[in-house]
Amino acid sequence: MADKPVPLQNKRLLDVKVGQLPSWLATRDFTPVGIVRGCRGGYDRFIAKYIDVKKCGIGGIAMMLTGYVIVSYIWNYSHLKHDRWRKYH
Structure with missing residues (x-):
């Protein structure tokens, strides 16, 4: 066939x-x-x-959450960069 x-x-x-x-x-x-x-x-x-x-699954939700984490890190990077160099005594 x-x-x-x-x-x-x-x-x-x-x-x-x-x-x-x-x-x-x-x-x-x-x-x-x-x-x-x-x-x-x-x-x-x-x-x-x-x-x-x-069909929907966990892939779309995981992609959306990963994108949110990356974008929020980019937005807050300048603030986080200054926190790394602070000394706490």
Whole structure:
């Protein structure tokens, strides 16, 4: 049960072999409307993959907390730097 071959125009760039690249580029739409559609498709895939996730886990929360810790350290660095050099006697 082999998979059906996918037409060259429906393949993604990562699935195209080097020898097929010129013919794959010839199937692309390089008009302004085609370029906008391509950018819109890439934007939609990015949103679907990273923003509109269906499953959530600890990874997103951990990333947010790590970002908060880093940003707060950067904001308070000048104050923390002066505290290191104080002498408490």
